[in-house]
Amino acid sequence: MDTVRQDDAVPVLKEILKWIRIQATPSVKSTLDRTLASSAQRKLYQALDGQRKQKELSNASGISQPRISRLLSAWQRAGIVEQTSPAKYSRLFDLEELGISIEKLTEE
Numbered sequence: 727m728d729t730v731r732q733d734d735a736v737p738v739l740k741e742i743l744k745w746i747r748i749q750a751t752p753s754v755k756s757t758l759d760r761t762l763a764s765s766a767q768r769k770l771y772q773a774l775d776g777q778r779k780q781k782e783l784s785n786a787s788g789i790s791q792p793r794i795s796r797l798l799s800a801w802q803r804a805g806i807v808e809q810t811s812p813a814k815y816s817r818l819f820d821l822e823e824l825g826i827s828i829e830k831l832t833e834e
Contacts, residue, residue: 755824761804767797768821768828774807776816 762768770787780798784791798815801807807815821828 754819755826758806758819758826761806765829771817772821772828774815774817776810776814779813
């Protein structure tokens with residue numbers, strides 16, 4: 727009996743998720759655009775896959791590790807990243823899927 731109820735719930739949950747995404751997208755895009763002020767920050771954010779440590783991200787991006795640490799703290803407070811393990815973070819949104827350009831005219 728529980729299996730039937732779970733099977734019935736999956737399509738309903740998928741439909742709910744679809745509508746939540748539609749309603750949340752403008753707010754998420756606005757938050758990301760405001761929080762990720764430069765091309766370098768957008769590239770760093772997009773690189774957050776939960777696998778690389780801050781030192782690796784620093785070497786790849788050219789942003790100092792202390793600066794990355796400060797950015798990650800701010801982004802975690804803004805609710806756009808989550809810590810997956812010590813010194814490793816994962817982005818919660820894909821900029822390309824949201825239509826946000828990683829390149830930006832103004833640089834840091």
